[in-house]
Structures are given as C-alpha cells and as structure tokens.
Amino acid sequence: MAEDDTPIFINVDSESRPVISRTVSNSRAIPLQAKKNTILKSHGRPPWYSEDGLPICDAFVVGIAGGSASGKTHVARQIVQKLGSIPTIVILSQDSFYKRHTPEEVELAHANLVDFDHPDAIDMPLFAACLSDLKACRQTNIPIYSFAEHQRLDETKYLYGAAVIITEGILALHDPALRALYDLKIFVQCDSDLMLARRLRRDVKERGRTVDGVLDQYLRYVKPSYDNFVLPTARYADIIVPGSDNSVAIELIATHIRKKLKERATRFRPHMAQAGSRSPTPLSLPSTPRVSALSPPSTLRVNAMTDPYENLIVLPQTPQLKGIYTILRDKNTSREDFIFFTDRLATFLIEKALEHLPYRPRTVRTPVDVDYVGKELDVKYICGVSIIRSGGPLERGLQRVINDVLTGSLLIQSDAQTGEPLLLHLMLPVCIRERHRAKETWVFLLDAQIGTGAAAFMAMRILLDHGVREDHIIFVSFLVARNGGICVLRKAFPQVKIVCGAVDDGLRETWLEAIESGEGQIEAEARKVWVVEPGMGHIGDRYYL
Numbered sequence: 001m002a003e004d005d006t007p008i009f010i011n012v013d014s015e016s017r018p019v020i021s022r023t024v025s026n027s028r029a030i031p032l033q034a035k036k037n038t039i040l041k042s043h044g045r046p047p048w049y050s051e052d053g054l055p056i057c058d059a060f061v062v063g064i065a066g067g068s069a070s071g072k073t074h075v076a077r078q079i080v081q082k083l084g085s086i087p088t089i090v091i092l093s094q095d096s097f098y099k100r101h102t103p104e105e106v107e108l109a110h111a112n113l114v115d116f117d118h119p120d121a122i123d124m125p126l127f128a129a130c131l132s133d134l135k136a137c138r139q140t141n142i143p144i145y146s147f148a149e150h151q152r153l154d155e156t157k158y159l160y161g162a163a164v165i166i167t168e169g170i171l172a173l174h175d176p177a178l179r180a181l182y183d184l185k186i187f188v189q190c191d192s193d194l195m196l197a198r199r200l201r202r203d204v205k206e207r208g209r210t211v212d213g214v215l216d217q218y219l220r221y222v223k224p225s226y227d228n229f230v231l232p233t234a235r236y237a238d239i240i241v242p243g244s245d246n247s248v249a250i251e252l253i254a255t256h257i258r259k260k261l262k263e264r265a266t267r268f269r270p271h272m273a274q275a276g277s278r279s280p281t282p283l284s285l286p287s288t289p290r291v292s293a294l295s296p297p298s299t300l301r302v303n304a305m306t307d308p309y310e311n312l313i314v315l316p317q318t319p320q321l322k323g324i325y326t327i328l329r330d331k332n333t334s335r336e337d338f339i340f341f342t343d344r345l346a347t348f349l350i351e352k353a354l355e356h357l358p359y360r361p362r363t364v365r366t367p368v369d370v371d372y373v374g375k376e377l378d379v380k381y382i383c384g385v386s387i388i389r390s391g392g393p394l395e396r397g398l399q400r401v402i403n404d405v406l407t408g409s410l411l412i413q414s415d416a417q418t419g420e421p422l423l424l425h426l427m428l429p430v431c432i433r434e435r436h437r438a439k440e441t442w443v444f445l446l447d448a449q450i451g452t453g454a455a456a457f458m459a460m461r462i463l464l465d466h467g468v469r470e471d472h473i474i475f476v477s478f479l480v481a482r483n484g485g486i487c488v489l490r491k492a493f494p495q496v497k498i499v500c501g502a503v504d505d506g507l508r509e510t511w512l513e514a515i516e517s518g519e520g521q522i523e524a525e526a527r528k529v530w531v532v533e534p535g536m537g538h539i540g541d542r543y544y545l
C-alpha cells in the first residue's frame with residue numbers, strides 16, 4: 001500500500017515528506033522523523049458542537065503501545081487506510097515528546113549511553129496536555145524530535161481539527177493521565193527477535209546508526225525497559241494485536257471506530273435554517289432598510305442600527321448605499337460592474353468594522369511644530385480570515401484598508417447529500433495558530449453572507465478553539481438573512497460583532513442541479529443549498545466566475 005499518497009485522501013500533510021534533512025556526525029543526510037505525526041484528510045469534518053456553540057463530541061482517541069519496531073506505526077496506518085473516507089485523522093507519535101537534551105546528553109546519546117526507553121525520557125505532562133487539547137478540539141503545537149540529532153528541535157508542528165487521533169509509542173499506555181484520554185487502548189505484541197531484526201534494519205537505514213551501536217543500545221536499555229515498563233502495560237489494553245499478520249484485528253478495530261464516529265454525528269444545518277422561525281426573539285431589524293441620518297458614507301461617521309442583538313451592526317441605509325445594493329442585486333449587472341461595486345462596498349464594511357477595534361491616545365508633532373493629540377490602534381495582532389471563496393472580496397477590502405495585514409482562510413462546504421457544513425481545509429495565520437498569541441489577536445472573519453449561518457458558526461467555533469476571545473471576533477458580511485442562522489449565532493456567540501450592509505427577509509431551501517460537462521460527465525453533483533431572498537445570488541460565483 002502506498003502510505004502517504006493513497007488515493008482515498010484528498011489532502012495529505014506529513015512530516016514524512018522529504019522536506020528537512022540535517023547533516024549528522026557521520027555526514028549522512030537523515031530525514032527527520034520519517035512517517036511520524038501525520039495529518040490525513042479524506043472528506044471534511046462535520047460539526048463537533050451544538051447549537052449553543054459548545055463542543056459536544058471530543059475526538060475519538062486510540063492509544064497504541066508495544067515494543068520498539070513491534071509494528072505500532074504500521075498498525076496506526078493500516079487502521080487509517082481501513083477506515084476509508086472519514087474526517088481528519090491525526091497520528092501522534094510519542095517520539096515527539098522526548099525531552100530536550102543538554103549538549104553533554106546529546107554527546108552521550110551518540111555513544112548510545114542514554115536510556116531513551118525509560119519513562120523519564122518522555123515529557124509525559126506535555127504529551128498529555130497536547131493530546132488533551134487535540135481531543136477537546138483545541139489546536140496544539142507539538143514538539144518535533146530529531147532521532148539523528150537526539151534532540152528536540154526549535155520548530156513545533158501545528159495540529160488541529162482531528163475527529164480521530166491515533167497515538168503510538170512504546171510507553172503510550174504507561175502514564176495514567178494519558179490512559180484516561182484514550183477511547184480505545186491497543187497493545188501490539190511481537191516476538192523479541194522479530195522486533196530486534198526490524199529495529200536493526202530501520203535504525204541503520206533511517207536513523208543513521210551502526211549495527212554495533214544498535215545492538216549495544218538494545219542490550220543495555222531497550223530490552224530491559226521493554227520487560228520492565230513496556231510489556232507490563234499490555235494489561236491496560238482493550239485489544240492485543242499481533243505484530244505481524246494482523247489484518248483481521250485491524251479490520252475489527254476500524255469497524256469499531258467507524259461505528260463510534262457514526263454515533264457522534266449531528267444534524268446541524270437544518271436546525272440553523274429553521275432557527276428564525278423557532279426563535280423566541282426573532283431578529284427585529286426592518287428588512288426594508290431604514291434611511292438613517294444622512295452623513296456622507298465617505299467619512300463613515302454613521303450610527304449603527306441595532307436590535308435586541310446589539311452586536312449586529314448594519315451600515316446606515318443612505319441612498320448611496322441603496323444605490324450600490326441595487327446594482328449588486330440586479331441579475332443583469334455586468335461582471336465588471338459587480339466586481340467594482342462589491343469592492344467599494346467591501347471597503348465601506350471594513351472601515352465600519354475598524355471602528356470596533358480599541359484605540360489609545362497618541363500625540364504627534366505636526367509639520368508646523370504643534371502637538372496634536374490623536375489616536376492609534378491599541379491591538380497587538382490583527383488578521384483577517386476569509387471563508388473560501390465568497391469571503392475573498394472582503395479580504396481584498398481588508399488588505400486595501402490595513403497594509404500588510406495577515407490573512408488566513410477556511411474552506412467550509414456543504415455535504416452534497418445532507419447539506420451539513422464540512423471543514424475541508426484551514427490555513428490560519430501564526431497569530432492564531434499559537435494559543436498565547438491567539439488570546440491577543442483581533443480577527444476580521446469574512447464571508448459574503450449569513451444565510452443558515454452554518455459556515456459562520458463553524459468558523460467562529462474554530463477561532464474560539466484556538467483561544468481567540470469571543471469579543472475579539474468581528475464578522476463582516478454583505479448580507480444577513482433575518483430569519484436564518486443569525487438567531488442561533490447571536491445566542492451562541494453573543495459577544496461576536498457582526499457588521500453587514502443589508503438584512504434580507506427570505507431564506508429558502510432548494511436543490512442546485514448537477515452540472516454536466518460537454519462529454520456528459522458530471523462536473524458538479526446536484527446539491528442542497530439555502531438561498532437568501534431577495535439576495536444577490538451567489539456572490540462568490542458572480543465575483544470570480
């Protein structure tokens with residue numbers, strides 16, 4: 001089986017790529033941590049939270065222990081392959097959590113005089129903390145360990161969004177805190193002579209060792225530790241899997257995981273779509289836009305039109321703004337005009353959103369040598385995250401208004417059959433990927449419209465999972481459907497500000513027909529969608545196609 005390029009995955013990101021290699025003392029280039037810590041994605045991840053915005057289903061965690069070269073990694077990868085089309089899976093290796101070593105320890109390690117098989121060699125608290133974050137659907141940044149250098153590297157690897165986590169390592173079942181996190185515990189049992197033969201071949205080929213060195217280390221540390229610390233943990237396992245000829249056991253494990261994932265499935269989007277009619281406090285904004293005080297939009301000194309949901313901010317409905325919306329709503333508007341007016345509107349909206357950032361006083365000296373007491377932004381990090389593709393025009397607007405702003409994107413699409421939102425891909429800026437920075441980051445979340453709100457909901461949940469503060473999220477959108485998911489959003493995330501230009505009355509469920517290519521091939525399957533009415537049509541398609 002091809003491991004990383006097996007066709008069931010649409011996207012594979014693995015450290016097994018021959019990306020980094022380092023020259024070691026014996027001057028051979030050794031790839032770092034081959035085939036460890038892999039993220040595999042097939043179809044996207046369905047919602048992992050309920051209507052109140054809180055996560056409801058943890059990731060399913062499998063812990064695989066066993067001797068060195070017993071076949072733990074092999075079992076993990078076989079499970080993934082057998083699972084077939086399932087949401088994102090992370091394979092997390094205990095090897096990443098070897099402690100940082102002093103230069104003296106590294107020298108001893110090269111002479112095979114360090115015991116890497118003792119539980120004390122592993123940073124168990126960090127291992128448990130990272131796993132606990134991932135299980136609870138929070139992001140984590142795990143260390144990267146180089147076997148060639150016997151050292152933890154300075155870089156870390158960002159992981160997020162796994163529905164299934166498979167942890168493997170010789171001592172994966174040793175620590176009680178780790179064991180408490182597993183939903184399924186596996187021990188791979190293998191003959192010692194087979195493990196030694198495999199290890200010898202692997203360590204010489206992949207980890208830059210000599211035959212003598214491997215045997216030395218094996219007799220001094222590996223075998224005694226296996227007998228004292230590794231093998232005894234087999235008693236914690238739910239399943240013992242043989243280290244070879246184990247395809248039947250793997251099939252059974254995959255069936256069990258598939259069943260557990262099915263039990264965790266939710267039906268989210270239909271709830272969101274009907275939320276307006278169910279809500280005890282439907283959105284009281286007038287759908288025929290009110291014209292407020294006529295301040296020129298060029299200065300954007302406008303009064304926010306508010307409703308019981310005070311964090312929904314609608315641009316003042318000036319004749320100028322209505323004129324722009326009339327052009328954008330007109331199905332006969334040319335693409336050129338559509339792009340031009342969408343870009344203009346995006347600038348208005350972003351400027352309005354900027355009013356909601358904190359500012360502090362700043363005094364400057366003017367060219368005529370007089371002090372001027374003004375203001376400057378009082379934020380540590382700002383970034384934009386757009387929902388692909390329709391958030392694109394707003395992202396361009398953000399870039400026009402804030403020079404060099406960091407941006408990221410989320411690909412959230414509907415399942416063709418169920419209409420459920422699926423997280424297919426995310427690329428977030430570093431000020432969100434690292435939790436300590438995320439807490440101090442303000443995020444402009446950008447999408448063309450809020451209909452059912454399912455994509456907006458997922459995007460907000462993702463930011464919160466990363467540690468972004470709810471009141472630091474400003475959602476910017478051209479259009480909001482009054483009776484759609486906005487009602488659920490405002491209940492789940494009351495502190496998120498939503499800046500939009502218009503509120504429309506209707507939200508209708510419909511089917512988009514399949515698109516056939518010239519040769520009778522299906523280019524896009526028929527799919528269920530919800531359209532905002534009167535709306536502006538599919539803003540992303542009209543802008544980009």
Ligand SMILES: Nc1ncnc2c1ncn2[C@@H]1O[C@H](COP(=O)(O)OP(=O)(O)O)[C@@H](O)[C@H]1O
Pocket residue numbers: 066067068069070071072073074075198202243244245246
């Ligand atoms: N069931 C198996 N059948 C054949 N070879 C296997 C099997 N399991 C593991 N191996 C081989 O043994 C070696 C070590 O396996 P690996 O999964 O990396 O061990 P571990 O992760 O336990 O250290 C690899 O070369 C792998 O291809």
Ligand SMILES: O=c1ccn([C@@H]2O[C@H](COP(=O)(O)O)[C@@H](O)[C@H]2O)c(=O)[nH]1
Pocket residue numbers: 067068069095098109116117146147149150151169170222
């Ligand atoms: O710097 C190091 C760290 C660890 N080891 C050995 O690795 C194995 C564990 O890896 P497996 O992939 O599970 O075999 C462990 O037995 C340590 O002895 C090392 O040699 N150098």
